Amino acid sequence: MTELSRENNIKDQLLVKFKFLGDKIVVKRDRRISADVDLLNFREVFSYLVNDMGFLRICMITGFDEGENFAAKYHLTDDKGIVFDLKTYIPKTNPVIKTVSDIISGGLLYERELVDMFGIKVEGLPEGERYPLPDGWPEGQYPLRKDWNKDMLKD
Amino acid sequence: MGTVKIPIGPQHPALKEPESFLISLNGEKITDVGMRLGYNHRGIEKAAEGRTYIQNMPLLERVCGICSHSHSTAFSQAVEEIAGVEIPKRAKYIRTIIGELERVHSHLLWLGVAGHEVGFDTLLMYSWRDREVVMDLLAEITGNRVQYAMNALGGVRRDIDKEKQEHILKAVDVLEERTKYYINIATKETTLIKRLSGVGSISKEDVIKLGTVGPTGRASGVTRDIRKDDPYAAYADMEFNVITDTHCDVYGRAVVRLLELMETYKILRQAVKNIPDGDVSVRFPRRVPAGEATSRYEAPRGEDVHYVKANGTDKPERVKLRAPTMANLQSVAKMLENNNLADVPITIAAIDPCFSCTDRMIKIDNVSSGKLEMITWGDLRNQSIDFYKREHGLDFAELNKKYRERGTL
Secondary structure: HHHHHHHHHHHHHHHHHHHHHHEEEEEOOEEEEEEEEEEHHHHHHHHHHHOOOOOOOEEEEEEOOOEEEEEEEEEEEOOOEEEEEEEEEEOOOOOEEEOOOOOOOOOOHHHHHHHHOOOOOEOOOOOOOOOOOOOOOOOOOOOOOOOOOOHHHOO | OOOOEEEOOOOOOOOOOOOOOEEEEEEEEEEEEEEEEOOOOOOHHHHHHOOOOOHHHHHHOOOOOOOOOOOOHHHHHHHHHHHHOOOOHHHHHHHHHHHHHHHHHHHHHHHHHHHHOOOOOHHHHHHHHHHHHHHHHHHHHHOOOOOOOOOEEEOOOOOOOOOHHHHHHHHHHHHHHHHHHHHHHHHHHHHHHHHHHOOOOOOOHHHHHHHHHOHHOOOOOOOOOHHOOOOOOHHOOOOOOOOOOOOOOOHHHHHHHHHHHHHHHHHHHHHHHHHHOOOEEEEOOOOOOOOEEEEEEEEOOOOEEEEEOOOOOEEEEEEEOHHHHHHHHHHHHHHHOOOHHHHHHHHHHOOOOOOOOOOOOOOEEEEOOOEEEEEHHHHHHHHHHHHHOOOOOOOOOHHHHHHHHOOOO
């Protein structure tokens, strides 16, 4: 598997720094690495990836409604074509996550999507226009939650 | 004089699609830009969760009118990766050819829009005339000018035979000559150079920080092209250069797009020359095993990202996508700072925000009689009414009459 040496190097380097990642970090194929991390350690791993591993760009953030909890997957890339998908879990009882806009710019709109589409509160998000739902959108309606359907919009 | 705030959009003649900008001005200079997006949000991600993978192909193709092939390729790549299906090499080459033809039509379209925005309408007329060469070619190969519907899960739906390959090479010769002419204009025509230089500047550092993609990023000296960095389809076999520029302004973005076209012609010639024989698709399962994949594609406007999560059924658990304009819009505010109000339209147009325009009349070359026929919107409607009556036993004639009387048709 010499082809995957770049990806495995990144994995090893992360494992040295964050032992708790253990088998949660997977090299899926060439140029694709993904890892799961709990909310407590998320920011630390995220800022290490950005500041020390060269994953300087955020492609998008995918939100999930997984039944018991929400999740958010941050798709980061470096300039060598490698995509790092870092996923973290957010409890439904207290759906709050800290913003990453202080670590990386360019992800603001994707964080606003989490707010509008899932009702996840993003702490520390700078003031600004909402995205993508219209201003008159009813409170408490979050379209990408699994239990939501369009009929719920009717009175 | 204090600050004046001017709203531009959501409906504004200078914008080709609804977005809303709130521009703060000090005299003629822009001091701050507020932005409101989402007017075109159609809920495609939610819709995708309720449809099967096969139904999602046409849905995802319709994310964009111009980069339709980009989105359907990015989506099918992700699904194919999860299912562990390797598509035939010939299909990869065909996807590459359509992708590059799409880039030609998109860049020529942009050139026309850019010309129009700076009052150089001759450039608009010329480049859109030349764009018809590639539009006709796409219609010949795929059956459609836009929304080509070439991709299927597991390959492509149509082959490109020898005759069509010849037509591609012929069209590339014509387009290359025309592009050389435009490069000549862009590098020698003083009025154009002066109008575009120093407008909408953004530094390399800001481009990296804000995640700007595609020609917009490359015009600020960032060597980033998914075709090279993260090769997909047949790009690993192709020889081409990633075009960058250091002007960092609208002029740089024009130069990058034009020079990029020359590389596209190189890729097209290689792809046609080296296209391997064989099938164009393989059988694809209806149910996709649980798994996930992130797929990237270099669309004409930049990096297109799709993420698909499968749960073992015939419908995806989650589909997430990000089009390049979304990444680039975040840099527009930075580009507009300290510019003049009059530079707003061209600066916004310079990231090539995406809009679709597909209403048209169809002109068909009648092979048997050798005559040209015009099919009007009404004829198309009647054809579809006949089709539904014949094939499905549904009669829409009454309904059609009612609408016609109400004047809504």
